[in-house]
Amino acid sequence: MKKPLIHIGKIAQRTVFTCDRITYILLKIEIQGELKASPGQFIMLETGNDSYLDRPFSILQLRERELSLLIEVKGRGTRKLLSMKKGDSVRFKGIHGNGLGPIENYYGKKIALIAGGMGIVPIFHLVSQFNITGGGQIQLFFGARSRSFFDALDKHLQFSEVLGGFNKYLVPLKETGKTVVDVFREYVEKNGAPNHILSCGPEGMLKSVQEFIMETGISGELILERRMACGRGMCMACPVMILDGEADIIKMACTKGPVFAVGKGRKVIF
Amino acid sequence: MALSTLFLGKRFRNPIVLASGIVGYGKKFDEEVGLDKVGGIITKTVTALPRPGNPLPRVAEVDSGMLNSIGLANPGIDKFISDQLPYLQEHKTNIIVSIAGGTSEELVHLALLLDNIEYIDALELNLSCPNVAIKMQTSQDPRETFRAVDAVKAVTRKQLIAKLSPNVSDVVEVARKAVEAGADALSLINTLGGIKVDPVLRKFVLGNVTGGLSGPAIRPVGVKMVYDIKKELDIPVIAHGGIVDQWSALEYLLVGADLIALGSGLFKNPDLTEEVSAGLEKYLHENGATLADIRGELL
Numbered sequence A: 001m002k003k004p005l006i007h008i009g010k011i012a013q014r015t016v017f018t019c020d021r022i023t024y025i026l027l028k029i030e031i032q033g034e035l036k037a038s039p040g041q042f043i044m045l046e047t048g049n050d051s052y053l054d055r056p057f058s059i060l061q062l063r064e065r066e067l068s069l070l071i072e073v074k075g076r077g078t079r080k081l082l083s084m085k086k087g088d089s090v091r092f093k094g095i096h097g098n099g100l101g102p103i104e105n106y107y108g109k110k111i112a113l114i115a116g117g118m119g120i121v122p123i124f125h126l127v128s129q130f131n132i133t134g135g136g137q138i139q140l141f142f143g144a145r146s147r148s149f150f151d152a153l154d155k156h157l158q159f160s161e162v163l164g165g166f167n168k169y170l171v172p173l174k175e176t177g178k179t180v181v182d183v184f185r186e187y188v189e190k191n192g193a194p195n196h197i198l199s200c201g202p203e204g205m206l207k208s209v210q211e212f213i214m215e216t217g218i219s220g221e222l223i224l225e226r227r228m229a230c231g232r233g234m235c236m237a238c239p240v241m242i243l244d245g246e247a248d249i250i251k252m253a254c255t256k257g258p259v260f261a262v263g264k265g266r267k268v269i270f
Numbered sequence B: 001m002a003l004s005t006l007f008l009g010k011r012f013r014n015p016i017v018l019a020s021g022i023v024g025y026g027k028k029f030d031e032e033v034g035l036d037k038v039g040g041i042i043t044k045t046v047t048a049l050p051r052p053g054n055p056l057p058r059v060a061e062v063d064s065g066m067l068n069s070i071g072l073a074n075p076g077i078d079k080f081i082s083d084q085l086p087y088l089q090e091h092k093t094n095i096i097v098s099i100a101g102g103t104s105e106e107l108v109h110l111a112l113l114l115d116n117i118e119y120i121d122a123l124e125l126n127l128s129c130p131n132v133a134i135k136m137q138t139s140q141d142p143r144e145t146f147r148a149v150d151a152v153k154a155v156t157r158k159q160l161i162a163k164l165s166p167n168v169s170d171v172v173e174v175a176r177k178a179v180e181a182g183a184d185a186l187s188l189i190n191t192l193g194g195i196k197v198d199p200v201l202r203k204f205v206l207g208n209v210t211g212g213l214s215g216p217a218i219r220p221v222g223v224k225m226v227y228d229i230k231k232e233l234d235i236p237v238i239a240h241g242g243i244v245d246q247w248s249a250l251e252y253l254l255v256g257a258d259l260i261a262l263g264s265g266l267f268k269n270p271d272l273t274e275e276v277s278a279g280l281e282k283y284l285h286e287n288g289a290t291l292a293d294i295r296g297e298l299l
Helices: A076-081 A117-127 A147-157 A180-191 A203-216 B027-032 B077-089 B104-115 B142-153 B171-180 B216-232 B246-254 B272-287
Strands: A006-019 A022-031 A042-045 A055-058 A061-063 A066-072 A089-096 A111-116 A138-144 A167-172 A196-200 A219-223 A239-244 A247-252 A259-262 A266-268 B005-007 B010-012 B016-018 B040-042 B059-062 B065-068 B094-099 B122-126 B159-163 B185-188 B192-195 B210-214 B237-240 B259-262
Touching: A006 A147, A022 A076, A022 A089, A022 A147, A042 A066, A055 A066, A055 A117, A061 A117, A066 A076, A066 A117, A076 B059, A111 A117, A111 A180, A111 A203, A117 A138, A117 A147, A117 A196, A138 A147, A138 A180, A147 A167, A167 A180, A180 A203, A196 A203, A203 A219, A203 A259, A203 A266, A259 A266, B016 B272, B059 B210, B065 B216, B077 B094, B077 B104, B094 B104, B104 B122, B104 B142, B122 B142, B142 B159, B142 B171, B171 B185, B171 B216, B185 B216, B210 B216, B216 B237, B216 B246, B246 B259, B246 B272, B259 B272
Parallel strands: A111 A138, A111 A196, A138 A167, A196 A219, B016 B040, B016 B259, B040 B094, B094 B122, B122 B159, B159 B185, B185 B237, B237 B259
Antiparallel strands: A006 A022, A006 A089, A022 A066, A042 A055, A042 A089, A061 A066, A219 A259, A239 A247, A239 A266, B005 B010, B059 B065, B065 B210, B192 B210
């Protein structure tokens, strides 16, 4: 692979909203040329001319000439993004990382998608690609701090519309007192376990999901988040420790992930 | 051609080398840019045993730079020699292998294992990683520096480069001890110790609490230290610290740097190598000067 291409885009739409005292930015970037990405893949976005490092962001959607990102404002780089306006030019590198396999792999299987908070981003990318008629066997479990996050995604991303054909379980922690994994386990007690789980979210949630995968012997894919400096396998800032049988293996999330297969004796060490 | 440089008796196609810990063992950089575009590569520091590295997060951006606390993550010398090093043999660039050890014995052990590998051009002794759990960096103490360089020099036939810490009160004193012990060249500066606090979460940002500061923020410190050493000592220097374009490279060359090392600037800018080499060539051409003319002009 040659050098990562530096892409230049223009902000076509920028929406800022707040839920549970956390600020989010929805960016739609008009891109030149054609890019392809599979769910789980990410870009490295320049957050300003004076930024020394780019920031990794998972792709929310990529279609026609429009790249969408959903960003939680957390620190120095994401705060700078707040000052960007419609029409501003942005630079990014990528597409980086190993995403999920071809969408057809998931058709006809009994699959649970389990997302927590911002973990919805690559899951949304995935479900928006599904041919809905092929998705009857798919259950989406989505947890968030409170209902306001779902409402915001509905308003800004037409969330319900995109997910119209899926069986979905929305789990607002504040209103229900339950975690998304609690609700998933209740579902399994009544309906049996899925064959495969795809999950993205906070580490605590991923850990519980992985425990379920190990208990039941099914397969799964976890999409992990890491801070990184280069995004392309050089800086060694984003290791993921994997236990495969007896052996510990360290893999960098940027090039070997962020999607990691688990199950059948293989797990991520959190 | 204008950039060709002689360093420790070896021909470098340009004075640009890749700093240790930036491109791992070079494969990815070779695919992206080409190892034949740089004068040399200093490989990521290797230790006797594998090291998983420090807790996460390991990087954070700060004003004009970044903090890192990778923690000398590496597969250990055996795997390095069997799995990583052979790739570099096929490429026509100078190979400098960076080694670190908790004791002089460990350094000697590493140097002996590498001594018979002909295509290694030099060893860099990393006496200054700020991210490992020892109470001080070797190069913070002139006597410890002497001891480490002396011990390795006694057993290796390779050219020996000592990499020094800027976290000292008198870098010239440490440099002098390294030279007295037989160092053939010096590498500086390593990162400056630093901490970043997240005031919203009221937590330290790095998993290891402290890290090493790199980037343009540390360039004036690096330029001063190279200047101070070149004024006092007759020793080749590989300058590190905040090189993000030809102008920052020129700052170091004008105070006497023999080679300049690209570091964390490569993370954001994959074109940095070509930009610096083209920029230097253009500068020399426009000024009707050679590299030798400008090197150390301000000393």
